[in-house]
Amino acid sequence: MADYYDENDLSRFAEIGKERPDLMEKFFAWYGATLEEGALTKREKALIGLAVAHAIQCPYCIDSFAQTCLETGGNTEQMTEAIHVASSVRGGAALIHGLQALRSVEKVSM
Amino acid sequence: MPLTIALPVFDAKLDAAGQFPLRAAEINTLQVNVGKRCNQACKHCHVEAGPNRTEEMARETAELVIDALRRCPQIATLDITGGAPELNPHFEYLVTEARALGRHVIDRCNLTILFVPGREHLAEFLAANRVEVVASLPYYLAQRTDAQRGLGVFDQSIEGLRLLNRLGYGQPGSGLALNLVYNPTGAFLPPAQAAIEAEYKAEMGRRYGIVFNNLFTITNMPIARFRHFLECSGNYGRYLDKLAAAFNPAAAVNVMCRSLVSVGWEGTLYDCDFNQMLEMPVEQSSPRHIKDFDLYLLSRRAIVTGEHCLGCTAGAGSSCGGVVA
Numbered sequence: 001m002a003d004y005y006d007e008n009d010l011s012r013f014a015e016i017g018k019e020r021p022d023l024m025e026k027f028f029a030w031y032g033a034t035l036e037e038g039a040l041t042k043r044e045k046a047l048i049g050l051a052v053a054h055a056i057q058c059p060y061c062i063d064s065f066a067q068t069c070l071e072t073g074g075n076t077e078q079m080t081e082a083i084h085v086a087s088s089v090r091g092g093a094a095l096i097h098g099l100q101a102l103r104s105v106e107k108v109s110m
Numbered sequence: 111m112p113l114t115i116a117l118p119v120f121d122a123k124l125d126a127a128g129q130f131p132l133r134a135a136e137i138n139t140l141q142v143n144v145g146k147r148c149n150q151a152c153k154h155c156h157v158e159a160g161p162n163r164t165e166e167m168a169r170e171t172a173e174l175v176i177d178a179l180r181r182c183p184q185i186a187t188l189d190i191t192g193g194a195p196e197l198n199p200h201f202e203y204l205v206t207e208a209r210a211l212g213r214h215v216i217d218r219c220n221l222t223i224l225f226v227p228g229r230e231h232l233a234e235f236l237a238a239n240r241v242e243v244v245a246s247l248p249y250y251l252a253q254r255t256d257a258q259r260g261l262g263v264f265d266q267s268i269e270g271l272r273l274l275n276r277l278g279y280g281q282p283g284s285g286l287a288l289n290l291v292y293n294p295t296g297a298f299l300p301p302a303q304a305a306i307e308a309e310y311k312a313e314m315g316r317r318y319g320i321v322f323n324n325l326f327t328i329t330n331m332p333i334a335r336f337r338h339f340l341e342c343s344g345n346y347g348r349y350l351d352k353l354a355a356a357f358n359p360a361a362a363v364n365v366m367c368r369s370l371v372s373v374g375w376e377g378t379l380y381d382c383d384f385n386q387m388l389e390m391p392v393e394q395s396s397p398r399h400i401k402d403f404d405l406y407l408l409s410r411r412a413i414v415t416g417e418h419c420l421g422c423t424a425g426a427g428s429s430c431g432g433v434v435a
Contacts, residue, residue, distance in 0.1 A: 070296065071298050071300070073302075075254065
């Protein structure tokens with residue numbers, strides 16, 4: 001995996017906008033705005049980000065949001081709970097598809 | 111072709127914000143580091159203090175500090191730090207003399223010192239002299255606090271805070287100020303001070319029945335033990351980049367070095383306690399020893415800066431009194 005993922009890419013993120021800076025600018029503005037304090041605190045948003053990062057298994061996002069959790073005063077207990085929520089939703093999503101499997105079996109069974 | 115020399119990163123940031131060179135303003139605080147001896151050896155300590163350090167301010171130097179205060183009534187606050195400042199045999203002399211001059215006195219206390227044999231009277235002494243206590247507590251949970259300050263420090267710190275609370279510290283209307291210090295337990299920046307203060311107040315009350323006045327968030331400076339940690343853990347470059355990216359010109363206007371003079375254990379004058387540990391005294395044209403203390407000249411000095419200054423200007427800024435912007 002080391003050949004495919006480089007932690008230094010995180011600080012080079014903006015370079016992906018080289019071809020279409022207008023689109024990248026819109027993305028960064030939107031991205032930044034979503035993480036600002038609102039009805040949810042910055043830490044709550046960071047924990048959501050961390051949970052989603054685990055669900056989509058993005059190492060850049062995991063690194064980034066783990067740091068953001070710390071920098072908003074979060075602790076590893078809170079981060080672990082958020083990761084469990086993401087994991088249980090993923091687990092539940094897999095498990096409920098079991099009904100499809102059972103239906104498929106039922107369809108061809110006597 | 112004219113020779114141009116690139117400014118170091120911090121000075122270049124100041125220059126771009128129209129604030130270079132940084133100059134002192136009105137000096138209202140004398141911060142005195144009375145020595146490097148400490149009963150703890152915290153992993154982030156910029157003083158690299160510990161039980162084996164022997165540097166400590168002599169009585170003659172302490173008397174020069176009091177003389178300077180006597181001559182300069184504009185200096186409202188004596189801020190005493192270390193090491194564990196209370197281990198210096200002349201700590202109580204400094205406190206009582208400064209109080210007799212009507213000055214506000216701050217003790218930067220590690221809390222565990224309150225239980226060191228021979229120092230059991232300390233909490234009552236501080237209360238009797240109405241000394242403001244600024245106490246380190248990097249988090250409201252034991253694991254992160256002990257990871258930085260040493261095994262068992264958290265539990266004893268809680269006992270120290272309870273003792274101070276019993277004496278009236280942090281209690282509404284007592285006039286005995288008890289302020290806590292949050293500093294990150296690793297290579298990351300502190301959270302927003304108001305938000306983490308509210309959380310500390312709720313958690314310290316709910317978990318331990320402790321009250322306090324304010325929480326100051328302080329950024330770790332990339333020097334001494336913390337720098338060693340950054341280098342050993344491969345975080346140094348990234349941390350410096352983080353500080354530089356978070357440079358805030360509004361914080362630079364209010365950095366603490368503009369309103370204080372720092373005195374070393376041997377009497378040398380510095381712009382701050384961090385410069386003191388880097389052995390960077392005030393600029394050459396200023397008085398450089400407490401025996402030559404001249405408020406007029408010192409309040410017009412240019413501040414000696416370095417890369418580490420980025421720590422005081424990142425985000426909402428950082429000082430011994432927390433955020434500055």
